[in-house]
Structures are given as C-alpha cells and as structure tokens.
Amino acid sequence: xxxxxxxxxxxxxxxxxxxAFWCNPISGHNTLxxxxxxxxxxxxLLIRYENEEAVDDSQLPKDRFSAERLKGVDSTLKxxxxxxxxxxxxxxxxxxxxxxxxxxxxxxxxxL
Amino acid sequence: xxxxxxxxxxxxxxxxxxxxxxxSFPSSNFYALHWYRWETAxxxxxxxxxxxNGDEKKKGRISATLNTKEGYSYLYIKGSxxxxxxxxxxxxxxxxxxxYFGTGTSxxxxx
Numbered sequence: 001x002x003x004x005x006x007x008x009x010x011x012x013x014x015x016x017x018x019x020a021f022w023c024n025p026i027s028g029h030n031t032l033x034x035x036x037x038x039x040x041x042x043x044x045l046l047i048r049y050e051n052e053e054a055v056d057d058s059q060l061p062k063d064r065f066s067a068e069r070l071k072g073v074d075s076t077l078k079x080x081x082x083x084x085x086x087x088x089x090x091x092x093x094x095x096x097x098x099x100x101x102x103x104x105x106x107x108x109x110x111x112l
Numbered sequence: 113x114x115x116x117x118x119x120x121x122x123x124x125x126x127x128x129x130x131x132x133x134x135x136s137f138p139s140s141n142f143y144a145l146h147w148y149r150w151e152t153a154x155x156x157x158x159x160x161x162x163x164x165n166g167d168e169k170k171k172g173r174i175s176a177t178l179n180t181k182e183g184y185s186y187l188y189i190k191g192s193x194x195x196x197x198x199x200x201x202x203x204x205x206x207x208x209x210x211x212y213f214g215t216g217t218s219x220x221x222x223x
Binding site for chain 2: 003004031033040041042043044045048056091095097098099100101102103104105106
C-alpha cells in the first residue's frame with residue numbers, strides 16, 4: 001500500500017512569492033490533516049478535512065494561507081505571499097479511522 | 113490548547129545503552145496517547161497508541177507505559193542502536209481525530 005505522498009519535498013522561495021504544496025493521501029482515507037512544524041517545535045494543526053469539508057481550520061492564518069481538497073482526495077495548501085516566518089516543515093497526514101494518522105515525509109520550505 | 117511536554121529535548125547515548133523519555137500531558141478529558149518516531153528525511157512513523165491507564169506496549173526493544181491519572185507516559189529503548197537515532201514525538205488526543213503534539217525528544221545514538 002502506498003503511503004501519503006507529498007510534493008515538493010523541498011522548496012526555496014523569496015519572501016512575498018506564492019508557494020503551493022500538494023498531498024495525496026492513502027487511498028480510502030477520508031480524513032486529511034495539514035500540520036506546520038517549526039524548528040524545535042511539535043507539529044501544529046493547520047486544517048483538518050473530512051472528505052472535502054474543512055471541519056477544523058481554526059489555526060489556519062487565512063490572510064495568507066488557503067487550502068482545498070477537491071473531490072475529497074488530493075489536497076493543496078497555498079501560501080500567498082510567503083513571509084520569512086513561514087519557513088518550516090509542512091506535514092500532511094491521512095486516516096481512515098479514529099486514533100490513527102499516517103504521515104507523509106513533509107515539505108521543507110525555506111523563505112529567503 | 114492542550115499542552116503536551118516532552119523531556120529531555122535532546123540526548124546523546126552510546127550504542128548499547130538503554131534510555132527513556134517522558135511525555136507529560138493534562139490528565140483531564142484523556143482519550144489516547146500516541147508515540148511516533150521521526151527519522152530525518154522520512155515520514156513520522158506510529159509506534160504506539162495507548163488508551164488505558166496502566167497500558168504497556170512493546171515493539172522489539174522499544175516499550176512504553178501510560179499513567180493517565182497523573183498525566184505521563186514513558187518511552188523506553190533497551191540497548192540503543194544507531195538506527196534508533198530519530199526524533200520521538202508524543203501526541204495526546206482529546207477526541208480521536210484531534211492530535212496535540214509535544215516538541216519531541218531528539219535521540220542520537222553514538223556508535
């Protein structure tokens with residue numbers, strides 16, 4: 001069974017530029033999570049989807065961040081414009097049932 | 113915010129040494145406690161899910177215990193090997209789909 005796929009794995013951009021991350025969850029997993037992990041910190045939830053519905057986006061900075069999950073499968077997380085403080089690892093995870101999560105390898109973003 | 117704390121933040125051990133880490137969490141409204149291992153450039157991997165007070169789980173040389181009444185969990189590694197080098201994350205869930213992570217313990221096993 002293929003795991004959670006994320007791309008790109010690494011991204012370097014200049015501040016004020018837009019950036020997008022893509023996540024393909026495990027087939028059949030209806031719940032999808034996007035996390036932000038700053039250096040020295042644990043992952044923090046940005047948004048959680050149940051199928052195509054965003055059920056928890058309270059921690060998503062909506063002035064510059066947006067996300068979508070078309071057809072309840074793949075998801076894209078976008079930042080526009082990026083700021084220096086957005087440099088972090090962006091993790092995607094998916095699950096089929098409660099009390100489990102399968103993570104992708106993350107996208108490491110560096111904003112110069 | 114449900115604060116989950118882990119200690120130590122990092123440690124270095126010699127190959128063959130045994131070691132342990134601590135995860136502390138608010139004991140109210142407990143649902144489950146998760147341990148993950150995150151190796152550099154790889155995906156975080158689930159190690160254990162524990163739900164009951166007194167739970168003990170074991171996978172090879174790694175084991176974990178849970179005390180929900182006092183709000184802590186220990187992760188033990190017996191006879192550390194270089195391949196155990198990773199960041200170990202714990203997460204508490206209040207419900208089954210809201211995960212609150214600690215800051216992790218970075219383990220380096222020196223050959």
